[in-house]
Amino acid sequence: MFPRDVYTFYDSENRTWSGRNVPLLYNPNQSIGEFVWQILSRAPWKIAQISADSGVRVTYHEMRLRSVRVAQNLASIGYETGDVMTIISRNNQNLAPVVFGCFMLGLSINSLDPKFHRDDFAHMFATVKPKVVTCEGDLIEEVKAACEMANIEPNLIVFGPRVNGYTRVDDLLVETGLERQYQPTKIKDPANQLAIILCSSGTTGKSKGVCLSHALCVANLTTVWPSFESDRVLCLSSLYWISGLATLLTATASGSTRLITTKPFTARMMIALMEQYRVNMIFFPPSHALAILNEPTVGMADFSSLRLVMCGGGPVSANLKRSFEMYLSKGQFVVAYGMSEVGGLAAISDVAYKDGSVGVLSNQVKAKILDDDGNLVDIGEKGELLIKKSFVFMEYFGNSEATEEMIDSDLWLHTGDIAYFDEDGLLFIIDRKKDIIKYAGYQISPSEIEDVILQVPGVNSVCVVGIPVEGNDLPAALVVKFTGSEITENDIVDAVASTMNDIKHLRGGVYFVSELPMTPSGKPLRRKCRDIIICFHNEAKQSVH
Structure with missing residues (x-):
């Protein structure tokens, strides 16, 4: 099915795309607290939550x-x-x-x-x-x-x-x-009253606080997917992730039953929970989907209860989508694209999909593509994706400079993702303008890891990038030693492992060169560094085989 002029629309004069403009299901002119207080009384006998750890059920x-x-x-x-x-x-x-x-x-x-x-x-x-x-x-x-x-x-x-x-x-x-x-x-002004502060990695260091209003929570996070009272929903994301917050609010708004656990993800556990509790809807990153497909017992798993599988938080290949769909007898595997600053979804593949796309724009979302000079581009041309929505994040907490970089004067949100729309209105995310590494759904700033590596004796300069693999980027470092230094790959890997949490470890390895490719102003050319690292990485894999 081609969704153009049905689910997605193109304004040729302004060269902008928009999703459908269906009225919001819930009134955003209320606090999320008022909303939850009312919605929890709608079906008091229904099971709201089941703990897989203890078996405790809460109505x-x-x-x-x-x-x-x-x-x-x-x-x-x-x-x-x-x-x-x-x-x-x-x-x-x-x-x-x-x-x-x-x-x-x-x-x-x-x-x-x-x-x-x-x-x-x-x-x-x-x-x-x-x-x-x-x-x-x-x-x-x-x-x-x-x-x-x-x-x-x-x-x-x-x-x-x-x-x-x-x-x-x-x-x-x-x-x-x-x-x-x-x-x-x-709450007198729900659109301007802070409800929750999520985290978003910047390109220059530590996390920023993404401020979401009460109105945004009601408007965007209570209807992330079509959800029903009969659903049992499973998402392992904590509330650190917008997917965790969306699961809590969307499932609660629809009267669904959430299945929760404090245990960390393993493919075998996820399969067992889906089978035991007859889960209807799951939400996970591509790394989890890939792990489930690689689990030796997946061929014997019973996924017949699954109605909807949502996958997002990183690139989802056509091969991954098709491979998972082979195990779904009557469920749908959809690709979701969003970010904390958008306050939920911006695009989803539930009504239309082509290989490599993230579907079409979500309800009440507008988008345009700009080239490096800030000019609008035509259909099929690549550039930075800008998003506009009725409710997006308010600001980065206490960081007006970063806020102004993210949202321009016309209220367009600069995603930092390189993308294009095809003739049918499907959106393709092909790269990142910003220097963010995504591993297991986490956003990692390369400069954080670089700061640690530069403190290792014998390191002259370094550039950290992500090696793209199925569902992930593997953090890797391209290092220049000081003359005479005998520092090894293990020295640098161990230094990062002892200082930083697990997601930031150098799973892609460390590679030494005599010099880094640099801009005229003396900054590493990160794209060229990544190309060099990928070559080294591929050569290392071939030598093993």
Whole structure:
């Protein structure tokens, strides 16, 4: 099916594309807390959440009651609208009521990845200065050290067993006696009131805080895919990922049942969960899809319950899509394209697909392509993809300069992705203008790894790039030694491994050259460095075989 003039439309005069303009399902002129408070009462008997770890099932009525208690008990402690709570947690059974309770009270949430090192925590703590940090007990020491590094003294609340007298999340779930009288906090201007701060990697170093409004959460994140009350939904992403937040809100809005676990991804576990709980919808990055396909037992797996498989967060090849579809008896495998700054999806392949595309633009999304000189290009020509949507991110927290680089004066969002539209209106993402490496769905700034490598004795200069493989970029370094240095590949690999978290390790290897290709101003030509590394990498693979 060709979607042009049905699902996607071209304005030849302004050379812009747009998706359909269907009215929003939910009114964005309300807080996400008000929305959740109302939606949780729609089908109180339905199962909202199943913990695969403990088997505990929570109904929508119980979820609403717990969320209200969190809001009331946080208010009694003294927290109020506008305060920031940082949450660092896997998908445990009390995470959702804490998030919903914060939304109901009007607290802003900053969600961080439990896999972060203390340096990463400290950077975000110093950026958003949370009044309270809620984390899992095994992270307390890392969090305390990060707070000291950031020179802040927030209150700490702990998921799970009591630790050294800290407040527990269970303390926020105690009965108040006033649950029936509760009304969520009214937000006067939902489009400009901060609801959640996600993380986005920059090209020059540490993460930036992506600020999403209450209106955006209601408008964009409650209808990411067609979801039904009968669905059982599985997504292993924590709330650090916009996919994790979208799963929580979309599944809740539709009355679906979310399946959660705190365990890290393995292909065998994912298959077992899909089979045991008859999962209807899953959302995962291409690296997870590839791992499932490579799992020896996949041929015996029963995927007959799957209605929808969404894959995004990195390049999804036509081969990966087709290979997974071979195991779907009646389900659909769709490619999704989006980013935190867009506040969800920008394109999806549910109604149309061609090899290598990400489908067509989503509802109420406009797009155009600009060349290197900022000029509009014609159909089929490549350039940077710009997106416009009714609601996108508000700003990078405390970083007006980066915000102005991302959103121009006409409110077009510069994605940093190189793309083109074909004659039928399908969008193809072919490269990145920005120097971001994507591994396992994470965005990695090359300069972060370069800073660590430059501290290794014997290193003169370095350029870090990603080696593209199926579903991932493998971080790799091109290094120039000082004359006489005897530094080895293992020295550099070990230095990065001992300093940085697992996703930033040099899985693509280290390669030595006499000099780096440079611009006239003395900066490494990253594209040429990548070409050199890919040649070295391919030669190394051939020599092994």
